[in-house]
Amino acid sequence: MSEPTIHFYDLHPPLTDLKAEVLTGLSGQPKTIPPKFFYDEYGSQLFAQITELPEYYLTRTEIAILQEHGEEMVSLLGNECLLVELGSGSSQKIRLLLDALQPAVYMPIDISKKHLWQSVQMLAIDYPDLEIHAVCTDYSGQFHLPYHPDNKPKAAFFPGSSIGNFDPPHAQELLQQVAQLLGSDSTLLIGVDLKKDPQRLNAAYNDATGVTAAFNLNLLTRINRELNANFELSRFEHQAFYNEKPGRMEMHLVSNTPHEVKVGGQTFEFVTGENIHTENSYKYTVAQFQNLANAAGLQPEQVWIDPAELFSVHCLRVR
Ligand SMILES: C[S@@+](CC[C@H](N)C(=O)[O-])C[C@H]1O[C@@H](n2cnc3c(N)ncnc32)[C@H](O)[C@@H]1O
Known part of the structure; x- marks a missing residue:
């Protein structure tokens, strides 16, 4: 044999790319972070669980x-x-x-x-x-x-x-x-x-065991670790819904209190109900x-x- x-x-993108894209995304209105950053080692493991x-x-x-x-x-x-x-x-x-x-x-x-x-x-x-x-x-x-x-x-x-x-x-x-x-x-x-039927879509991105929520929130853990940020995960909630007009599932992290977060030397303010848009999934x-x-x-x-x-x-x- x-x-x-x-x-x-x-050819992995350098850490400076993560920093630049996260800072740009959090400075926008609404705040966004690209979904490609979900996939650190733990994020990839969580995605493997999602597939099951x-x-x-x-x-x-x-x-x-x-x-x-x-x-x-x-x-x-x-x-x-x-x-x-x-x-x-x-x-x-x-x-x-x-x-x-x-x-x-x-x-x-x-x-x-x-x-x-x-x-x-x-x-x-x-x-x-x-x-x-x-x-x-x-x-x-x-x-x-x-x-x-x-x-x-x-x-x-x-x-x-x-x-x-x-x-x-x-x-x-x-x-x-x-x-x-x-x-x-x-x-x-x-x-x-x-x-397809939005109910089916909404269920697929809001699983009963909370693995998709953990996958979404892990983005903040990754940013804390790699960009020395101080996101408190308990201040955010996973949200996923079908947006009929553009025909896409959306994932967000929604702030449940007014607070500030420091990322890469910059401060970002969140009001209650404000969200970070983390993923689109067009159908x-x-x-x-x-x-x-x-x-x-x-x-x-x-x-x-x-x-x-x-x-x-x-x-x-x-x-
Ligand atoms: C939704 S998962 C799909 C995994 C697998 N292909 C499947 O069908 O189950 C997306 C995969 O693409 C990788 N990925 C996401 N964004 C990427 C990007 N911008 N460049 C390269 N790989 C990316 C992720 O690490 C992950 O393995």
């Missing part, structure tokens, strides 16, 4: 679609490619494709460094012949692929409806960037959560997402949805 090969490219929650239909529904249609997806992606995965997290879903797909190189990309490293170690044990080039970077800005095997086609996998964290113009920009990195005629397989109809993909230069080729019409997986081809 050959030795597993893991190459690790640490009974209310959180997204993960198990996408997995069921991948299980049901994996063979067809694999035939569209093509063997012997450089297979890039955006926001690979625990690299669980890719396993459903790797059993049938033999990429020349697997390139998971994630902002959560330790979690990425641990996930690829586990993957390498189970897929010892897989050549892995893992990249810790932030895909929300300009990024590049640090390794290109010669003469291999490229394909990408972007599961988990993470594209929903971007508002539609930024989602279009990200898809355009991915299309450019892949090159014409390449394939992108992307999971997108569908519009799309199939047609809406196909329009977005088209505008980004990606041709919709195939779409699979589950029988209850909760979630979609799109196959798009770069024009």
